[in-house]
Amino acid sequence: MEPSATIRIVVADDHPVVRGGLVALLRTIDGLEVVGEAADGEAAVREAQLTRPDVVLMDVRMPGLDGVEATRRIRAAAPSTRVLMLTMYDDDATVFTAMQAGAQGYLLKEAEQADIVRAIRGVVAGEAIFGPGVAERVLGHFAGPPRPAAAAYPFPELTAREREILERLARGRRTSEIGTDLFLSPKTVANNLTTIFAKLQVSGRAEAIVRAHQGGVGGAG
Template identity: 35%
Template sequence: MIRLLIADDQELVRTGFRVILEAEGDIEVVAEAANGHEAVRQSALVKPRVVLMDIRMPELDGLAATEQILRQADPPTIVVLTTFDQNEYIYRALRAGAAGFLLKDAPSSRLIAAVRAAATGDSLIEPSITARLVERFAEPVAAPGIPAQLAQLTDRELEVLRAMTRGLSNAEIAAEMVVAETTVKTHVARILAKLGVRDRVQAVVVAYETGFVGRGGA
């Protein structure tokens, strides 16, 4: 059972998400929060596996709440809720430690998929959109060769990281590289460990910030 916390200042949004998600047999909404402070308290109290976090909330916004929750012991995976007019917040949310984001007007099937993906540590909804937003708001440092921060990665791991920046799933990377999906999962795990990041979205941030890939994915 996936234990879920929904943090949004609009009661109708929280109720709608609860109805959709609890209709699934493997998701349980264990708490709701109407502001960032409440989200931090509820996270520490009920220990959810996943948090759906709205960015704009009273008292404490979703970005600050995300930072505080991720400092808790055994923190949950956080998926930021946003709208198309909040693109400037996406990169800040990723840097704060969120694993990804979900558009508030996404269909219910994507909402359900996002929660399940977050619970398993897999890439979240629309990785290509995530990569594009990171590319837009990151400020990569142009430098020849492999950046020092990535020097510990093997050639194969660099190839996998480059594919990750293109928004490819493990299965798609495996098909492109003609290897087993389990092999790709092993490469991804080693990349995350070597870079010291929580998930593949954070690895993509590093790839752009170091200049390993630039605008247009070159």
């Protein structure tokens, strides 16, 4: 878009006070225009389809359709619309699934107002924008060299814990059984599996098992 053009924004957040505060802030900034609001993922998708904004400022955890799935649907229905996640969650599983869904940026709600505005302008300009803590992990996974100890492993992007979980998954172990083996809660195992699927760029358990077996992981025993 032209540098002088107004950036049109939809704000999606299920907390009325937070949403209202963001809308009020954005309306004070020259060159930004709020064209829609949404309290859940379904409404965010509808607003994006209706108004065709330049950016959707998207919360992650919302009732019904969450922000990650809403992002995936918006990117499919309106490819020119950018999505900037603004959330309090910075765990690897959420970050990577949001990226896989098509988010161009990921900021925490503790970010300064000026940083939010810069991020909005950045994603519209085609940049990938991440908060400092998130950026470190993204760079560590995708830009950093693999550690020497992991050089021979077929999936060096996985952490040691993720490898243990993938190996058991590839041997047909269920989530609860993997948790028992590794002294982890089923929720922790499920979160790790979500991250593994995102890193391997697979759609679910079955595809992950195939990828693991192709890489020589968990084929026997």
